[in-house]
Amino acid sequence: MKKRVTGIGGIFFKTEDPEKMKSWYNKHLGIESDQYGGLFKWRDHEDKEKECTTAWSPFSKDTKYFGPSDKEYMFNYRVENLVELLAALKAEGVEVVGEIEEYEYGKFGWIMDPEGRKIELWEPIDAPFL
Template sequence: MKKVTGIGGIFFKSKDPKAATEWYQKHLGLDTNPYGATFAWYERPDSPQQAQTQWTPFPQDSGYFEKDYMINYRVENLEALVETLKNEGVTIVDAIETYSYGKFVHILDGEGNKVQLWQPID
């Protein structure tokens, strides 16, 4: 079983997320939306299956993650991976949540950093 298939998102804390989003749009040409920016790509060169990576600034005082950043990893089978990680002694922070765009769970890495796992619903 593949555990991680790519980077699902880069999230970072910002003093002014709206201004940060506007700066990146103006100066670096990011095609922004209310959530930041979404980068589309293909799973494999020969694949018609499009995937995405999300880029999002969060408010500096956000409690969604503790450090100044959080990485979201794309995975193929979140339920099976969570069971494997539990058996390996990895801390699972919360229950799997399902939204129209995918399933999510948070874990702690070996240094206690919060990591988000995402199984997209394509």
């Protein structure tokens, strides 16, 4: 099997007022956001020509996206082969949540950690963000 997690794809957290939070982070920390949040661009360590992104996004406190977790945050990890990884994790007894979803910017799958945090796994296609 290839590498499992290759980096952090995003940090997502719940907040009372996502727009107010984006404004505060922009004013005080310089994180520019659109409707989804901010993107940090960086270069792949093994392929310096490849541009990659890490997302930062505040969600409404009542979002269902983190479900079935009731935790206040969710990590998104970049992975190399989502289908293979989810099969291996399931065989190891890890709880897989939902079905794989595919978009122009990559494939997504979800698992639960032992303390009930939902973890998003992303096999990225970086080009659409850049």
